[in-house]
Amino acid sequence: MLKNLKKNSFLIWSLAPACIFIIGFFVIIAFFLLKLSLTTYVGGMPQETGVISNYITLINSSAFKDAFWRTLIFVLTSTPLQLITGLITAMLINKSFHGRGVVRSVLLLPLAIPTIVTTSILVLMFSKGGHIGSLLTGQYSFFPQVMAKEISFMNNEAFAIGLAIFGKVWRDTPISMLILLAGLQQIPQDQYEAAETMGSKLVQSFTYITLPLMIPSIASVLVLRSVEAWKEFIFPYILAPSFPVLGVLIENFYVQQLNPGMSAAIGIMLIFLILICTWVLKVVLEAASKFLVKV
Amino acid sequence: MVKKIKLSKITWIILIIVSLSLVLLPIYVMFKYSISDRSSWITGGKYPVPWFPFNPTLDMYRYYLADTRFWANAFLSINVALLTVALSIILGAPAAYSLSRSKFNGKAIILFFILSIRLIPDISSAVPIATIFNNGLWDYLPVVLKLSLAHTLLGLPYVIYIAQGVFESIPKDLEEQAHVMGCGKFYTFLNIVIPLAIPGLAAGAIYVFLLSWNEFTLSYFITATSSVPMLPLPVYLKSMFGAFTPNPVGIATISLLVSLPVIVFTFALQKYMISGSTAGSVK
Missing domain, CATH: 1.20.5 (Single alpha-helices involved in coiled-coils or other helix-helix interfaces)
Structure with a gap:
């Protein structure tokens, strides 16, 4: 036993620090998340431990229900949108043309900009007296007047959530583009040529060749992006602060109301929602691939 | 047609x-x-x-580049990022090396545990992390250390994942020759493997640096409930929106100053960044 230990001492010494760090933090996070969620807070002070009243309060509160629906809408809109924009941009740069490298670099730019900076640009553009407001009220000569009066985007629920979705899609399109591009490049070109000699049109080639062969990469985009959308915090937090999604609600309870118990309870529910959503998505994707791939 | x-x-x-x-x-x-x-x-x-x-x-640039508060925040961000890189590489590189070289039982389990920390959403783990860091003994840690420990948690799995690929690309023969000539495992790792792996590890290091530089959620939660004199740049930028009269020019200037290093690094290392960000997504 001791001999074995000595023989493997390098292995143990090299692996131990990283494992202790990660597993240690994992245990601490999981333990405190659970403990906090079972603790009630009154006025920033812990009151009772070991009760599930946080969860009961949450399920009965309208703020949580609203936040849940907003998050669901956020997920259901931003995920397919990212798939569509990613697919379009990936197909655009999938052929070889002059200046392709430059175009690809420009399309990757949103990934290189810190998220908080993206939100700050959107705040500047959409705030009162910003470019978009002036554009829509027809103050620039080249654009027709759409609205009679300037509206405040961030104080209107639909616009604020829409703005957060726009920011999220703008920033994360390059990620789905890269994944889908890798999938597109794996499709053998002779399949398209064969289809063309048999007289297939562009649309047919897309639905019968591209789509079925792209299912693995489409599936990974949908799963990865929907998980990201569930836990989104920064975009809704900056752009729709008055209409919290679940992530923003966690911040509200933690920072503004000094109630870590509630925010931990939401955090745990968020984890379960992500698990459920991923499972549903998996079932749907399996059914879809059975429907699309006809052997 | x-x-x-x-x-x-x-x-x-x-x-x-x-x-x-x-x-x-x-x-x-x-x-x-x-x-x-x-x-x-x-x-x-x-x-x-x-x-x-x-x-x-260029008045605003002149103003901020001469502003001591801006520089204090920027130095905090740089220190946190550098400390995060150091911690992630020191902890991650040896572990990745062992994982790539040895074939022992339970390797998959260890890898799963290392990556599983990323399964908890940032926004959920931010609550317990901020709570323990701002209470009890942990509260005495300097802010730089608190922030970089939290960021290391995000960066370490990436470093292990990237470095494992780097070490796998280095031929095993070199180490075997070193063993034949009488080098110990530790000596071989430090003097033969690491110098060969530096280009690959550098890509991982820059990835982690940018991750820490851009990180908002954890930094915000840790600094929001404690009174700290300095803020990391993303949190500082956010605090400018909340000002009584937000100054768009100031916000835009800070935004540009924050994103400039990221844009430069990303384009200098685009090849590595792409393989890093999509690694494992289509497999």
Whole structure:
């Protein structure tokens, strides 16, 4: 036993620090998340431990229900949108043309900009007296007047959530583009040529060749992006602060109301929602691939 | 047939132009605001904000680059990022090396545990992390250390994942020769493997540096509930929105200063970054 230990001492010494760090933090996070969620807070002070009243309060509160629906809408809109924009941009740069490298670099730019900076640009553009407001009220000569009066985007629920979705899609399109591009490049070109000699049109080639062969990469985009959308915090937090999604609600309870118990309870529910959503998505994707791939 | 090809080509060109302008317009607006003079953003509703400032000026850059508060925050961000890189590489590189070289039982379990920390959403783990860091004994840690420990938690799995690939690409023969000549495992690792792995590890290090530089959620939660004199740059930028009269030119200037290093690094290392960000996504 001791001999074995000595023989493997390098292995143990090299692996131990990283494992202790990660597993240690994992245990601490999981333990405190659970403990906090079972603790009630009154006025920033812990009151009772070991009760599930946080969860009961949450399920009965309208703020949580609203936040849940907003998050669901956020997920259901931003995920397919990212798939569509990613697919379009990936197909655009999938052929070889002059200046392709430059175009690809420009399309990757949103990934290189810190998220908080993206939100700050959107705040500047959409705030009162910003470019978009002036554009829509027809103050620039080249654009027709759409609205009679300037509206405040961030104080209107639909616009604020829409703005957060726009920011999220703008920033994360390059990620789905890269994944889908890798999938597109794996499709053998002779399949398209064969289809063309048999007289297939562009649309047919897309639905019968591209789509079925792209299912693995489409599936990974949908799963990865929907998980990201569930836990989104920064975009809704900056752009729709008055209409919290679940992530923003966690911040509200933690920072503004000094109630870590509630925010931990939401955090745990968020984890379960992500698990459920991923499972549903998996079932749907399996059914879809059975429907699309006809052997 | 000829007509159809032309039609598809035209749609292709239009779509390229639309997507390029959608990406570039917000970035241009940020740049434009950062060089605006006073009359170009305080319009009083008499005329719309111009698409190019009337009198471009670099005043805000001069102001912030001479501002001690900005530099204090920037140094905090840099220190946190460097400490995060050091911690992640020191902890991650040996572990990745062992994982790539040895074939022992339970390797998959260890790898799963290392990556599983990323399964907890940031926003959920931020609550317990901020709570333990701001209570009890942990509270005495300096802010730099608190922030970089939290960021290491995000960066370490990436480093282990990237470094494992790097070490697998180094031929085993070299180490075997070193063993034959009487080097110990530790000596071989430090003097033979690490120098060969430096280019690959550097890519991982820069990835982690940018991750820490951009990180907002954890930094915000840790600093929000404690009184700290300095803030990391993303949190500082956010605090500017909350000011009584937000100054668009100042916000745009800080935004540009924060994103400049990221843009430069990303384009210098695009090849590595792409393989890093999509690693494991299609497999």
